[in-house]
Every structure is written in C-alpha cells, then in structure tokens.
Amino acid sequence: MEAGFSEMRNELQSRDALWRRIQLEYKQLQTELLKIREYKDMQEIQIKHQSSCVQLTEELENKNADLLPLAQSQACQREELNKIRNHVYQEEQSHCSEQERMKTEISDLTEEFHQKEITIATIMEKATLLERQLKMELEIKDKLLAKQQLLDFQYKVIKSENTHLKEMV
Numbered sequence: 001m002e003a004g005f006s007e008m009r010n011e012l013q014s015r016d017a018l019w020r021r022i023q024l025e026y027k028q029l030q031t032e033l034l035k036i037r038e039y040k041d042m043q044e045i046q047i048k049h050q051s052s053c054v055q056l057t058e059e060l061e062n063k064n065a066d067l068l069p070l071a072q073s074q075a076c077q078r079e080e081l082n083k084i085r086n087h088v089y090q091e092e093q094s095h096c097s098e099q100e101r102m103k104t105e106i107s108d109l110t111e112e113f114h115q116k117e118i119t120i121a122t123i124m125e126k127a128t129l130l131e132r133q134l135k136m137e138l139e140i141k142d143k144l145l146a147k148q149q150l151l152d153f154q155y156k157v158i159k160s161e162n163t164h165l166k167e168m169v
Helices: 002-045 047-168
Strands: none
Touching: 002 047
C-alpha cells in the first residue's frame, strides 16, 4: 500500500514538473510574442521588411496553434492531478482509519488475553489445592483401608481361635 502511495506521489511530482515546464514555456512564448509584436510594429514602419513580418506572424500563429493543445492538455492534467490527490488523500484516510481500528482490536484482544491468563492462573491454583486435598484424602483412605484390613485379619484370627476353642470345648 505504501508503494502505491509513493508511486502516486512520484506521478504527482512528475506531472507538477511537467505543468511548471509548460507554464515556463508558455511565459517564454508570451515574451517571444511580445518581442515579435514589437518587431512587427517596427517592420510595418519599414515597408521593405514586410515579408519578414509575414513570416514572423506565421510563426507566431504556428506557436499559438502549438500552445492551444498544450493549454488544453494542461487543463486535463490539472484535473487528473486533482483526482489523484483526492484519491491519495482518501487512501491515506482509509489507511489511518484501518490502523486505528486495528489498534483498538489489538488492545481489546490484549485485554481479553490478560483476563484469560488471570482465569487460567486462578484455575491452576484451585486445581493444585484440589490435588493436595485429594492426596490427603487418599492417604487417609489408604490408612483406613490398612486399618480395615488389619481388623479383618484380626477378626479372622479371633474367629478361627474361637472355632478352635469351640471344637476343643
């Protein structure tokens, strides 16, 4: 997008330079025209130089004929230059708006990301706490199971002793 802007600016600068050259040439031609008119006036006073005056007048008319398309071209180029400037301005405005929208979106996403990080950290803390609680409960249940097994074993031993004693009695 930046390359497009540079290209448009370069095009504008080259057209501006062309416009200035045309204006300079136009001024030079006007100066020449004034000189030719002065010369023509002098020629009219001197009748013997009349043929020269006709030639200068023809050259002036030719130059005027050459200037007319240049003036028309200059107007068209000025219009085109204005269109290009407007387009560049609109593109720059659009680019700035897009940048602002992206900055806002990035800011929102960053805020959302931080909130999710906080949530994840909280969940991790709770998970760690629950894991500790589960380990403690497992240890207690293991101890109770071991006690239960010991009591079962003792019960079986006593039962077998009772059965043995009953048989003896």
